[in-house]
Amino acid sequence: MAKIISPLTSTEVKHAKPKEKEYNLADGNGLMLRIKPSGSKIWLFNYYRPFTKKRANLGFGQYPDVTLAKAREKRAEARALLADDIDPKDHKNQHAQAEKERLTNTLQTLYLTWFNVKKSEIKENTANEIKRMLDLHVMPKLGSIAISKLTAPMVIDIIKPISEKGKLETVKRICQRLNNIMIFALNTGVINNNPLSGINHAFEAPKVRNMPTLKPDELPKFMEDLKYASIKLTTLLLIEWQLHTITRAGEAAGAKWAEIDFTENVWVIPAERMKMKREHLIPLTDKTLDILARMKPLSGHKDYIFPSYNNPLTHTNPSTVNMAIKRMGYKDKLVGHGLRSLASTTLNEQGFDADVIEAALAHADKNEVRRIYNRADYLERRRKLMYWWSEHIEQAQIGKTTQKNNIINLKVQG
Known part of the structure; x- marks a missing residue:
């Protein structure tokens, strides 16, 4: 016949005295209070581990920090876990580890x-x-x-x-x-x-502001101002390079000699330097080849086409173009990125294929099939577009405007 254990009372727990050896006071259903010779009183839960059926003790804390009522709550929680074949000690350790990781994961x-x-x-x-x-x-x-x-x-x-x-x-x-x-x-x-x-x-959302740019008919005035601008030759040629190639500031400033294919007359910008993370090919025109020829004596022995004035081992700061344009009197009227908008507006007004323009601007094409087609077919169509754009800029330098149909004898292959 199983031994009947009378539940403990709060008075028994409170007045339990230490002895020469530690001893236990049982509350039943595995809960007991262990009194040590030092006088400390610790709640323990004795149980059989699931599956292995080995006995184990789980500490519930020290009295009086953990009261008799609280100890009984912990016993009930532990027995509920055992009913689901969950070891309460393992559960406690896992919870403690998770809490530790939670607090240390700052x-x-x-x-x-x-x-x-x-x-x-x-x-x-x-x-x-x-x-x-x-x-x-x-x-x-x-x-x-x-x-x-x-x-x-x-x-x-x-x-x-x-x-x-x-x-x-x-x-x-x-x-x-x-x-x-x-x-x-x-x-x-x-x-x-x-x-x-x-x-x-x-918070208030930032106001969307379009990049300052010029109207197509303002290009001749800009080219005239650029011609007489008091800026370093490298900066002037970088502005022209960015304008003619329709590239972003970082792409233009970071151009390397190794990226230029003089056999095919193409500038190959690697994927890691592109905003869209894919290689971009830019057909070179007579004017862009002329810019490279003028830079060759200055940087042909270096990695970068447009080296930094202060540190020739690296390239010119992408913000250099913006600063130069600002000093030319175009503050709040034009920024380097606005040169791309100017090109886009002009080319669209002239009736060039919108897809070819987007490809020239290296914008993302959501149609994967068409993107593959772009690379194979659009390069030569873009070469015609780039030649027209360069010629248009050249005409603007002498105060003229160019119509698409007037460009007949361009040196374009294909």
Whole structure:
């Protein structure tokens, strides 16, 4: 016949005295209070492990921190786990480990892990910009906080001073990058939800501003101003290079001699230097070849076609064109990127195929089949377009405008 155990009372627990050797007071159903010679009293739960049926003890804490009532609650939870063949000790250890990882996975830790993955997918300049922004505005105040403890009000409070300064684009990017980190943490199992998903709605959206550009009929005046501009020869030729090749600032400034195929008269920009991360081929015209010929004595022995004035081992800063245009009196009227808009507007007005123009601008083509077709067929069509555009610019330099139908004897192969 099983031994009947009378449940303990609070008075028995409170007045249990230490003895020369430790002893136990049983409460029943595996719960007992162990009294040590030192006088400490510890709650233990004795049970059979699932499957192995070996005996084990699970500590519930020390009395009086854990009361008799609380110890009985813990016993009930443990027995419920056993009913589902879950070892309560293993369950406790796993929970403790998960909690430890949750608290040690700070925003700073997850940010660095995410960044190491992210920087392999983006350009170095973009990666540096992201790191500077988060290191300056976010990590000093939030980096040490467990990512699972972050709340929307907490983060909004940190970003609000930036918003109040009118730096709305910075606010937008901070919200985006923090959500990138949170989604990374979510996908790697560190957190179960993203409380920051809507923080961008707490701030005014940045106003969309079009890049300042010129109207097509303003090109002759710009070319006249460029001709007499007080700027270094390398900068002047870089502006002309960017204008004639219809490239982005970083692509133009970072041009290398090794990228020029003088046999086919093509500039091959590798995928890693392109915004869309795919190789871009630009047919070279007589004018762009002339620019290269003028740069050859200055940089032909270097890697970069347009080397930096301060550090010839690297290329000219992409912002150099913007600064030069600004000094020419075009502040708020034109920026380097606006040269691409000028080309696009002009070429569209002249009736060139829109797909060929988009290919020349290296814009993404969502139609994969057509993108493959572009590479095979559009290059020669783009060569005609690029020759027309270069000739148009040349005509603008002497104060004339060019009509598409007037260009007949272009030196175009194919």
